[in-house]
Amino acid sequence: MAFQILLNVFLAFIWMFLKNEYTGTTFLVGYFFGLLIILGIRRFFDSRFYLLRVFAVVKLILIFTRELILSNISVLKVILRPKLDIRPGIFALETELEKDWEITILANLITLTPGTLVVDVSPDNKTLYIHAMDIADKEEAIQDIKGSFEKAIMEVSK
Amino acid sequence: MTEIFKFISGAFILLGAFLSLVSAFGIIRLPDVYTRNHAASKTSTLGIMLLLTGTFIFFFVEHGHFNSRILLGIFFIFMTAPVAGHLISRAAYNTDVKLWDQSVEDDLKESRESKPSLIERE
Numbered sequence: 280m281a282f283q284i285l286l287n288v289f290l291a292f293i294w295m296f297l298k299n300e301y302t303g304t305t306f307l308v309g310y311f312f313g314l315l316i317i318l319g320i321r322r323f324f325d326s327r328f329y330l331l332r333v334f335a336v337v338k339l340i341l342i343f344t345r346e347l348i349l350s351n352i353s354v355l356k357v358i359l360r361p362k363l364d365i366r367p368g369i370f371a372l373e374t375e376l377e378k379d380w381e382i383t384i385l386a387n388l389i390t391l392t393p394g395t396l397v398v399d400v401s402p403d404n405k406t407l408y409i410h411a412m413d414i415a416d417k418e419e420a421i422q423d424i425k426g427s428f429e430k431a432i433m434e435v436s437k
Numbered sequence: 438m439t440e441i442f443k444f445i446s447g448a449f450i451l452l453g454a455f456l457s458l459v460s461a462f463g464i465i466r467l468p469d470v471y472t473r474n475h476a477a478s479k480t481s482t483l484g485i486m487l488l489l490t491g492t493f494i495f496f497f498v499e500h501g502h503f504n505s506r507i508l509l510g511i512f513f514i515f516m517t518a519p520v521a522g523h524l525i526s527r528a529a530y531n532t533d534v535k536l537w538d539q540s541v542e543d544d545l546k547e548s549r550e551s552k553p554s555l556i557e558r559e
Contacts, residue, residue: 343515351456351483354476358463367472367537390519391482396475397523398530410471410526 283329287313327437335434339384342431346391353393357412368414369398372407372425379404381432388428442498449491456484469537470529478522486511 287310294309295301314330321328357365372389376382382404386397394412401408463476493507 347479347483347515350479354463354480355456355459358459358466358476358480363466363468365472367469369536386523387516387519390478390522394475396471396478396526398471398526410474412472412475 280326280329280332283317283324283326287317289313290316332435332437335431339431339435342428343388343391346388346393350391350393354412365413367410367412369408369410370414372409372422373405374407374429376429376432377404378436381436382407384432385425385428388432389425392428439498442494446491446494446498449487449494453484453487453489453491456480456487460484470534471526471536474522474526478518482514482518485514489514 290313291306291309294312295305298305298309318328318330326332357363374382374385376385382400386400386407389395389397389407389409396410397407398410399408400406457480460476460480463480464473467473467476489507489511493504493511496502496504496507
């Protein structure tokens with residue numbers, strides 16, 4: 280991915296030298312044409328066309344923001360309800376992610392999810408231990424959310 | 438136009454202050470370290486982020502001053518607050534702080550008991 284971006288910047292510079300105009304606008308135009316060229320020759324690269332990965336990262340950031348707001352609303356409800364009827368607990372979650380940075384991002388996402396907080400990661404990086412605010416009805420739904428998070432993170436690293 | 442943005446930034450700041458207040462209530466009210474950590478790590482994160490966003494909008498609209506340090510601050514808080522919450526609860530668990538007695542499940546304890554070598558290492 281980094282190589283494709285570097286190549287794109289390089290092509291934009293070549294465009295600037297060809298036009299003999301050294302402004303930001305010329306750079307952007309050259310960057311756009313370089314993007315088209317890279318799209319055209321994408322089968323020569325090992326990784327996929329890098330714009331797809333950029334979109335995946337943007338999607339991940341949007342998921343982060345949405346989950347942060349949702350989790351705040353759910354914590355707000357628990358705290359401001361007059362009666363404290365929560366059933367906390369720690370449950371284990373198997374993860375398929377392998378690289379360290381993927382697991383870090385997944386743990387951060389889970390911490391910002393409604394009602395969950397990562398307590399420990401097992402030494403072999405296969406299991407996350409998660410403290411849930413309300414374990415009874417949440418566990419199934421949380422597994423679903425985690426499926427979508429894991430998928431979004433895999434989409435970035437694919 | 439400027440008036441509208443003033444109201445928006447005021448709304449952001451009030452909402453952030455409210456969330457920080459609720460997070461303080463949560464720290465007083467909730468029963469054990471782990472549930473308090475939920476309140477501390479989530480509600481105060483968004484509270485501070487909203488406060489900073491409101492401040493940023495105010496200075497941008499009122500004085501035309503683009504303060505990139507506030508944006509960096511938002512980004513840093515967003516990245517570091519969940520990690521801090523995780524480390525505090527992990528440290529609490531490793532020093533045998535008890536869960537609330539109405540907790541229903543503890544998978545981590547089971548897995549550590551089935552692999553005693555991991556406990557001895559602590």
